[in-house]
Amino acid sequence: MNIMNHLPALIIAIPLLGAFLTPLISKINDRLRxxxxxxxxxxxxxxxxxxxxxxxxxxxxxxxxxxxxxETLNAISSGTPLVRILFEVDGLSAFMAIIGCLxxxxxxxxxxxxxxxxxxxxxxxxxxxxxxxGMLGMMLTGDMFNFFVFLEITSISSxxxxxxxTDKGKAVAAGFKYIVISSIGALFVLLAVALFYGQYDxxxxxxxxxxxxxxxxxxVALVLLIAALGxxxxxxxxxxxLPDAYGRATASVTLALIPTTLASLYGVLRVSFTLYGNNxxxxxxxxxxxQIEIHLNILLxxxxxxxxxxxxxxxxxxxxxxxxLKRMIAxxxxxxxxxxxxxxxxxxxxLKTEVGNMALKGGMFHIMxxxxxxxxxxxxxxxxxxxxxxxxxxxxGGLARNMKYTTVFFLIGLxxxxxxxxxxxxxxxxxxxxxxxxxxxxxxxxxxxxxxLMLAVFVKVFxxxxxxxxxSSFEKVKEAPKSMLIGMAIIAGIIIFFGLFPQVIVNNIVTxxxxxLSNPGTYINAILTGGV
Amino acid sequence: xSGMSRIVKTMSNxxxxxxxxxxxxxxxxxxxxxxxxxxxxxVVASACAMILVAYGSVWTxxxxxxxxxxxxxxxxxxxxxxxxxxxxxxxxxIFFDNFIMGPNGIGIIFNKSAEGLSNINTAGVLPLMNFxxxxxxxxxxxxxxxxxxxxxxxxxxxx
Amino acid sequence: MIYNIPYFAVIGLIIIGLYAVLFKxxxxxxxxxxxxxxxxxxxxxxxxxxxxxSTAPIYTLSPGGIMSMPVPQxxxxxxxxxxxxxxxxxxSFIIHIYRHYKTLDVGKIGGDEE
Numbered sequence: 001m002n003i004m005n006h007l008p009a010l011i012i013a014i015p016l017l018g019a020f021l022t023p024l025i026s027k028i029n030d031r032l033r034x035x036x037x038x039x040x041x042x043x044x045x046x047x048x049x050x051x052x053x054x055x056x057x058x059x060x061x062x063x064x065x066x067x068x069x070x071e072t073l074n075a076i077s078s079g080t081p082l083v084r085i086l087f088e089v090d091g092l093s094a095f096m097a098i099i100g101c102l103x104x105x106x107x108x109x110x111x112x113x114x115x116x117x118x119x120x121x122x123x124x125x126x127x128x129x130x131x132x133x134g135m136l137g138m139m140l141t142g143d144m145f146n147f148f149v150f151l152e153i154t155s156i157s158s159x160x161x162x163x164x165x166t167d168k169g170k171a172v173a174a175g176f177k178y179i180v181i182s183s184i185g186a187l188f189v190l191l192a193v194a195l196f197y198g199q200y201d202x203x204x205x206x207x208x209x210x211x212x213x214x215x216x217x218x219x220v221a222l223v224l225l226i227a228a229l230g231x232x233x234x235x236x237x238x239x240x241x242l243p244d245a246y247g248r249a250t251a252s253v254t255l256a257l258i259p260t261t262l263a264s265l266y267g268v269l270r271v272s273f274t275l276y277g278n279n280x281x282x283x284x285x286x287x288x289x290x291q292i293e294i295h296l297n298i299l300l301x302x303x304x305x306x307x308x309x310x311x312x313x314x315x316x317x318x319x320x321x322x323x324x325l326k327r328m329i330a331x332x333x334x335x336x337x338x339x340x341x342x343x344x345x346x347x348x349x350x351l352k353t354e355v356g357n358m359a360l361k362g363g364m365f366h367i368m369x370x371x372x373x374x375x376x377x378x379x380x381x382x383x384x385x386x387x388x389x390x391x392x393x394x395x396x397g398g399l400a401r402n403m404k405y406t407t408v409f410f411l412i413g414l415x416x417x418x419x420x421x422x423x424x425x426x427x428x429x430x431x432x433x434x435x436x437x438x439x440x441x442x443x444x445x446x447x448x449x450x451x452x453l454m455l456a457v458f459v460k461v462f463x464x465x466x467x468x469x470x471x472s473s474f475e476k477v478k479e480a481p482k483s484m485l486i487g488m489a490i491i492a493g494i495i496i497f498f499g500l501f502p503q504v505i506v507n508n509i510v511t512x513x514x515x516x517l518s519n520p521g522t523y524i525n526a527i528l529t530g531g532v
Numbered sequence: 533x534s535g536m537s538r539i540v541k542t543m544s545n546x547x548x549x550x551x552x553x554x555x556x557x558x559x560x561x562x563x564x565x566x567x568x569x570x571x572x573x574x575v576v577a578s579a580c581a582m583i584l585v586a587y588g589s590v591w592t593x594x595x596x597x598x599x600x601x602x603x604x605x606x607x608x609x610x611x612x613x614x615x616x617x618x619x620x621x622x623x624x625x626i627f628f629d630n631f632i633m634g635p636n637g638i639g640i641i642f643n644k645s646a647e648g649l650s651n652i653n654t655a656g657v658l659p660l661m662n663f664x665x666x667x668x669x670x671x672x673x674x675x676x677x678x679x680x681x682x683x684x685x686x687x688x689x690x691x
Numbered sequence: 692m693i694y695n696i697p698y699f700a701v702i703g704l705i706i707i708g709l710y711a712v713l714f715k716x717x718x719x720x721x722x723x724x725x726x727x728x729x730x731x732x733x734x735x736x737x738x739x740x741x742x743x744x745s746t747a748p749i750y751t752l753s754p755g756g757i758m759s760m761p762v763p764q765x766x767x768x769x770x771x772x773x774x775x776x777x778x779x780x781x782x783s784f785i786i787h788i789y790r791h792y793k794t795l796d797v798g799k800i801g802g803d804e805e
Contacts, residue, residue, distance in 0.1 A: 006620065009627035013613065020609040023602055066619075066628045145766055152773045156780060163784060169791030173801030176718075176784040183725055183777050184712065190732050190770060191705075197763070198739045244801070564751055570772050676779045683786050 007051040008063040008087040011097070012137050015044055019129035026122035034112055037125045041105040044132065048101040052094040056512050060526040062142070063087045077529050082204050088142030090523055091512030095364065096139045096266045098509070099371050100259040102494075104132045110379060110487035111252040113480075114386055124164065128256055131157040138263045142527070144193045145203045147267065148186065154260050155182040155232075162249040162257070174244035181241050185228040192221040192228075205275060206527040209520060214279050214296075225271045232264035234337050236311040243318075246330035251382020254326070255375045258333070262371060265340065269517065272300055272348070277520025280351060297348050304345030309446060311338030316450045319457050323393050325384070328461065329377045332417060332454060336370040339363075342447060343432045346439045352518055355438045360514045362431030365506060369416070369424040369498065376413040376491045380406055383480040383488070384465070393464055395473075400466040402477045407466045409488045414462055416495050418455035424498035427506075533681060535588035544586040551579035559666035563655035569662045573669025580674045589681035601675040608668030615661055632656040697738040704731030718788065718795045722781050729774045736767045 003010065018040035026033040055061055064072045065085045076082050089097075108128060115121060134153035141147050159182065163175030195217050196208050212218060231238040242261075246254050273280075280297040315335030322328040343363030350356040383406050384399070385391055400407045416423035419430075429451065437444035479485075498505055516523070535541065558565075559572030584592050619629030704727055711724025740763035748758040785795070792800050 006627055013617065013627065017610075017613050017617070020606055020613060023606045024610075027599075027603075064626075066626060066630065068626060145769075149769060149773070152777070156773075156776055159780060163787070166787055169788060170801060172784055172787045172791070176781065176788060177801065179777065179781055179784070180712070180721060180725065183781075184728065187725075187728050187732050191735065194732065194736050194739060194766075197736075197766075565749065566747075568768075570768065673775075680782065680786065683783075 004050070004054070006063070007047055007054065008061065008089055008140055009065065011044060011047050011051065011101075011140065012133055014040060014047070015129045015133035015136070019126050019133065022126045022129065023122050026125070030121070033122065033125065037108055037129065038105075038112075040129060041101075041108045041132070044136070045101045045105050048094075048097050048136070051089060052098055052509075055089055055091060055094040056508065060522065061089045062526060063089075073527065076527065082202065082207055082527070085146055086142045086204065086527070087140050088206065088523070088526065089140050090526075091514075091516035092266070092269065093139050095368070095509060095513040096262065097136055099262060099368055100135045100139055101132070103259050103371060103375055104128060104135075104256045106375070106379075106487045106490055107252040107256040109490075110255065110382070110484050111250075112483040114252055114382060114484055115250065118164075120164075124161070127157045127161050128253075131161065131256060131260065135260050135263050139266055142205050143203055144196060144205060144208065148189050148193055151189065151232075151264075151267075152186050154263070155179070155186060158253075158257055158260055161253045162245050164250055164253065165248070171248045174241075174248045178241045178245045181238075182232060185231045188224045188228040192224040195221045195224075204527070205270070206524045209275050209277060210524050210528055212276065212278060214276075218276075222271070222276060226268060229264050229267040229271065230307070233261050233268065234334055235307050235341065236314045236334070236338075239311070239314075239334050242334055243327050243330040246333065246378070247324060247327035251326075251378050251385065254378045254382075258371050258375055258378075261337070262367060265337070265367070269344065273517045274520045274523050277523075280348075297351055301345050301349035304341055304348065305443065308338045308340075308342035308345055309443065311335065312342065312447065312450045316453045316457070319454070325391050325393055325396075325461070325465070326378065326381050328393075328457070329374065329381060332377075332457070333370075333374045335450065335454060336366075336374060336417070339429070339432060339447065340366050340370065342436060342443060346436045346443065350439060355435050357514060357518070358431060359435035359439070360517060361506060361510050362428055362435055364513050364517075365502075365510050366428040366432060368505075368510075369428045369495075372491055372495050372498075373413055373416040373423075373425055376409060376488060376495065377417065379484070379488050379491070380410045380413060383484055386484070387477045387480060388474055393461065396465045396471075397474075398466075398468045398470040399474065399477065401470060402474070403466075403479050405485055406480055406488075409492050410462060410466065412492050412495060414455075414458045416499070418458060419451050420455070422496070422499045424495055424502065427499065427502035533589050533685060535591060536586055540586050544582050548579055548583060551582070552576055555579065556666075559662055560659065562662040563658045569665025570669050572662075573666045574673060576666075576670045577673035577677070580670070581677045584677060584681060589678065589685060592678065593682055596678070598675060598679060601671045601678070605668050605671040605675065608664050608666075608671065611664035612661055612668070615657055615664065619657075630656040630658070694741075694743070697734060701731045701735045701738070704728070704734065716797050718785050718797055718800075721797070722778065722785070725781070726774070726778060729770070733767050733770055733774075736763050736770065739763050 018037065022033060022037065025036055051061070062073065063069060063086065065087075067084055072084060108125070111124075111128075115124065118124075131154055134150045134157065137150035138147060138154060141150065156179070159175050159179040162178055163172045165171040193203070197203055199215070199217060200208055200211050202208055202211070227238075234242040246257065249257065276296065280295065280300075312335050315331050315333075315338060319328050319331035319335070322331060340363050343359045343366065347356045347359035347363065350359075381391070383403070384396065387403060388396065388399070390396055412423065416425040419425040433444050433448060436447065555572045555575035557572070558567035558575055559569060562568030562572070616628045619625075619631050620627050622629075622631040708724045708727030708729075708731060711727065712721050715721060715724065740760035742757055742759050745757045745759040746754060748761040748764075788800055789795060794800070
């Protein structure tokens with residue numbers, strides 16, 4: 001049995017097996033369960049790296065569940081209709097899967113010391129492993145109904161994790177708000193999938209994309225999908241759940257929640273670039289104003305760019321007036337999602353040109369950088385809460401004498417989020433500014449202004465928490481425990497490495513993702529004309 | 533909550549085996565008639581919920597601890613994913629493969645020993661997966677109802 | 692025309708469910724609204740599989756003729772199971788919220804008190 005042939009299936013199966021074994025193992029011993037969970041998360045990470053290596057060197061990988069892959073693909077290319085569930089991994093899926101497996105591993109390492117005094121830990125670790133399995137399944141699947149099932153698995157387990165502090169009422173209220181909004185969004189996605197099934201009698205993404213005629217029901221399905229998936233990824237004006245959920249959950253859960261938000265953003269990309277890919281530029285134009293034809297991509301680009309601009313401005317302005325540390329970082333995370341969507345929306349309007357390619361590279365690189373930067377800031381906020389039991393900015397002060405390493409990590413995260421060299425935020429934001437300026441100068445000016453505002457906000461926070469005179473109530477504050485420091489050091493090391501060698505990362509990891517987005521034809525041909 | 537009167541307790545004692553047998557029938561014949569793991573499990577769980585309502589949650593929590601239900605639920609889930617992994621080892625060596633259906637070693641042993649047992653040998657690994665899912669659904673739904681009933685008792689005592 | 696009546700029921704259920712979620716102040720009524728939306732979507736999935744004059748898609752002792760499609764029935768079953776899990780989670784959250792805030796009004800819970 002060659003493992004390399006079964007990688008997409010094992011990436012989902014191993015976290016699921018670990019999640020089902022964790023309640024039994026935790027009845028035996030606690031330390032054994034912690035080590036077991038770290039092993040499972042590490043094994044998943046290793047498998048994802050192997051799969052990413054395979055995809056970047058050999059092309060799209062497909063895996064058919066329950067039948068031989070080559071025979072099934074050959075049968076499809078000669079006319080048999082497709083009835084199996086398939087996983088199809090191209091450059092974009094592998095790129096998002098790398099983020100989606102690395103951050104939960106750091107969260108599990110971090111929560112060894114952070115959650116040591118809490119009860120109910122066996123359910124906590126089971127839910128984190130289930131959330132990882134659901135998130136990776138969302139990113140790797142090639143079937144629309146399978147995407148809906150994994151979306152629901154992820155949202156149920158993350159809602160239960162957000163409400164982990166059941167003794168206070170605020171966390172449970174945030175979890176309730178999250179599950180109501182997320183459940184309605186997922187039901188709209190199911191409605192769109194049912195519309196596709198009713199018209200084309202197929203559930204596979206490649207088959208639907210191939211036989212898509214842009215009828216009225218398809219327009220309704222596009223609106224439902226982008227609205228529901230945008231609601232789950234925190235775009236303004238549907239962002240109401242994000243500050244509550246990120247701000248009141250435990251810090252390690254927030255770190256593992258960031259890739260689930262990005263997985264919904266991946267859903268938006270997959271729908272607009274691949275599912276409707278053949279209708280973006282070719283096909284009949286939607287309107288004709290005089291001599292100018294407006295195709296679908298210009299309409300989508302205007303909509304996404306305007307949403308992104310509102311997101312950036314609202315996120316940064318609301319972050320200015322917060323007094324709770326984690327809520328402020330959550331609003332900064334909302335603003336960063338706006339940056340990602342600004343670059344991608346601008347790239348949609350000039351698809352398949354040089355400027356569009358650069359914008360897509362900037363946007364995709366910013367997805368990975370932002371997940372790491374905001375994750376590091378949340379981990380530092382968790383360390384401060386662990387040491388001082390305080391999260392309000394009015395009461396913290398003068399902590400740099402007692403917590404030296406935490407200060408350095410917060411400084412690294414601050415520089416990275418605002419886009420200062422030599423951190424990775426500078427490389428991706430430079431690409432975004434340059435390419436978006438050539439599409440429309442006003443967008444770039446607004447983006448630069450808000451980035452400067454965010455630097456101002458974070459410098460104020462850094463000064464008020466770490467510098468300043470020593471407070472008498474914080475005499476006995478000690479440095480954070482070792483496992484938390486190891487978790488923060490891993491992410492800080494990756495940030496500095498990405499900042500010093502951005503060309504290596506962009507050429508090897510980001511460029512295949514950008515190629516997969518610009519050419520929807522390769523995704524369709526990998527299934528319909530038989531695998532290689 | 534406290535239990536109900538003696539008439540209700542006697543009637544639910546009599547009805548409980550019939551409903552459970554019907555639920556297990558729905559689970560076991562999932563590949564031939566409408567039904568399967570989740571449907572049959574929901575029927576048996578509703579019979580257990582009838583017992584809970586008739587006897588009161590305090591009495592039921594003394595007889596069945598929530599830890600035992602958690603172990604049963606994990607066993608059901610491990611059985612399901614273990615059967616999926618076994619497809620990697622036998623026969624065609626694909627994940628989630630139906631490795632009992634083909635003319636290979638495991639299939640012949642299973643099909644010969646289960647012949648005449650109401651067509652359980654006609655669908656390969658599907659009835660076994662139905663059993664695993666049915667066990668998990670019974671334990672899971674009963675645990676949900678039991679814990680919710682016990683939690684509302686504590687709410688009244690707090691006030 | 693008579694075969695289009697389930698689609699009208701779907702639209703009615705979804706609109707009533709959305710009205711209950713958006714405009715009612717009681718937490719339990721919001722949960723009932725979500726259940727109504729889910730019932731509407733399930734009804735839509737099942738109705739897609741019907742072919743005129745067909746029988747149930749069961750293989751043993753079937754009376755012959757065309758059968759309705761079995762794939763939407765499997766999709767609806769999965770959706771019903773997911774709905775049960777979400778409903779159980781939401782009701783558990785409501786028990787915790789009531790124990791802490793002593794009220795079920797959605798405007799009074801979850802504020803940012805210090």
